[in-house]
Amino acid sequence: MPQLMDELIDAYLDNDFEHPYFLDLQTGEVILDMDEIYTGEPSIDWEDEENEDRYVDVPKIDSNEAYYVMMKFAKQTDSDPKMKLFDALEGHKPFRRFKDTLTQLDIWEEWNRFERHYAEEEIKLWMEGVKLNYDELAERYKSKQP
Template sequence: MELELIKLTQTQFDELVFASENTSIKISYFFDKHTGEVGMLGDDIEVDPVLAECIEEEFGERYIRVPKIESRQSFEDMEKFTETIQDQKMKRSIERALSGGKGVFRRFKDTVSDDRELLEQWYKFKEQMNKERVLKMFEEEFIKLIIK
């Protein structure tokens, strides 16, 4: 199967990445392959009935569900980020935060938040990982996103 090429602005791509990060079970995001826009449908939000009908009628051809980044993938990102930390004391603190079960995401963020510079590095790292992941997820759907 041949890759479908879709050109997006940086803003459209950023919206797509944001949608893929949103793991709410009450909201579903859909990507319009013609316009590059992201639409959302959900029980607790006001829905444009025209958009809902279009998505239903053209699902698979024009609209596809935006793939979601799984919590397992986010956890792996935290582990990879931890490997990049030079300060051994901070690295051990973060490794301890990651070693527990429930509440691991909160503990990680709380620990990283102790160092403003490290927190900024984490956000940049996470953003880059998610951008790469979205590009890969779309290629698995035979869509190559070209960011202008």
């Protein structure tokens, strides 16, 4: 069963800025606010004034921060003795080259754990900064799951 933190991490790491995610403070659910054609769910009615206080914009990683995270991973990993990840990050199309190098080195799982851990820490800092109680929201989220 998915956890609230997993959904928040997925929203944070979705680097498509045309995908606005919101945290529903009443239900603890993460909502992708797009046209119903794309999501199968009605979009948030922003005309309803109550919704302004009900939903909080989930932050997203930007490309500068994503590059920083890849550099940080490249510095800490022992799975790249020839520094291929650093080479991939230098030059044209660093994101694509980094991902290709992860595949070549067979360290996707290691990278995913690292990236998700980083995102979780950022989500916790964000929630603390906007004074949201994760445990309370997680309980609401869990009660809404089938």
